[in-house]
Amino acid sequence: MPHPARPTVTLRDVATAAGVSVATASRVLGDSVRAVAPAYEQRVRAAAAALRYTADTSARAMRRANDSIAVVADDLTTPSIGIVAAAMERQARDAGAFVTVSPTHGTAERQLETIRLQRALRPRALILTSSRIGAGALGGRLLDELLGYEREGGRVVVVGDTDMPFDSISFDNHGSAKELAAHVAASGHRRVTILAGVRGRGNVSARTAGFVAGLSDGGVERRHIRIVHCAVSRQGGFDAARRLVAVGQEPPHAVLAANDVIAVGAMSAFRAAGTAVPEDVSVTGFDDIELAIDVTPRLTTVSLPLAQAGAEAVRLALAARAEAAHLMLRGQVVVRDSMAVHAE
Incomplete structure (x- = not known):
């Protein structure tokens, strides 16, 4: 019974x-x-x-909805966004809030779709992480959606390059890349290949332009600077570097990769082809992910303050409302074993 x-x-x-x-x-x-x-x-x-x-835990969760921070990210598979997101989670937890993360694969349409969904869930703040988010995206519809969310009492923070009227945190990709390339040029390298990632992608495009500027200022002739586009992945770096050693031409003195993952792939391809790093070719990366010091040789790179950016984004998202703040963070060149002085 x-x-x-x-x-x-x-x-x-x-x-x-x-x-x-x-x-x-x-x-x-x-x-x-x-x-x-x-x-x-x-x-x-x-x-x-x-x-x-x-x-009633479900009711309590509904009441705590305003303690949530929704992060809308291009790609959750990259080590750099992992560092940023982990720092966001720690900062939010210390403030009594929590973080949810949604990927958009870097397309404006998915960004708009995800932001609309998040608006319905009424998070306390939205943090967008992307290499470039423009006010004119989708004819201004993305901006309109975010402005509508702020009118409802939400807060928007952008981590990446943007011309939108919200709090933003960006990296000086051009200036940091120029500094690294100047060091490469000063080390005697006169034939340089840049593994530039995908065409038109904001952060890697700025790094490529900075590389070219730094090399040129350091005395490297423009005709000896080769730009090779590839997938922004380990495989992309591997395939691009394999093609470099397969063409039968004299290999470059140095390879500057748009990020560490591409650089690690390139070093693997050189090792497979019997090209020694840095004895035959120097290799540099960008970001300074954990893998940069785990590979052999350890990777020369630009250390970006990724964790600082994540923590600062949450701090801005939870701060009392004020005029929009725009922060620019600079990277630091870290010289390790993958680069050597080139002697003719």
Whole structure:
């Protein structure tokens, strides 16, 4: 014979039994940061135990919706976004908030679709991470969607290059790349190949332009600077470098990759072809992901403050509203074993 259902005990029942207001009972059982007198807290917890009260966790989750920060990211598979997202999560947790992350694969259409979905869920803030987010994307519809979200009380922060009127954090990809290339030129390298990633992708395009500027300023002739486009992946770097050693021409003195993952792929291809790094060719990367010091030889690269960008984005998202802040973070050249002085 089935047992009769246990009567539902409400928060009001607990408050009545404890002789306190519903608000006081809610603060005690909801772990509110607002203080409650110890005597009242003891009475509420005793009443809840006696009545076998169970909090409605789904309702609590709905009430806590405004504690969420929705991160809309181009690609969750890259090590650099992993560093940024981890820093966001730590900063949000310390502030009593939590982070959700949604990928868009770098397309404006998916960005718009994801932002519309997130608006319906009413997060406290939206953080967009992308190499480039322009106000004119999709005829301005993306900007309109974000402005509408802010009018509803939300907060928008962009990590990446943008001309939108929101808080933003970007990296000086051009300046940092120029500094690295100048060091390569000063080390005697006069034939250089740039593994530039995909055409038109904002951050790697800025790095390529910076590489060219730094090499040119350092005395490398433009005709000796070769730009090779490839997939922004380890395989893309491997395939591009394999083609370099297969053409039968004199190999470059140095290869400058648009990020560390491409550089690691290139070093693997050189090793497979019997081309020694850095004895035969120097290789550099960009980002300074953890893998950069785990490969052999250790990778010369530009260390970007990725974790700082993630933490700062959450800080801006949770800060009291003010005029939009625009921060530019600069990378630092880190010279390791994958680059050597070239002697003619």
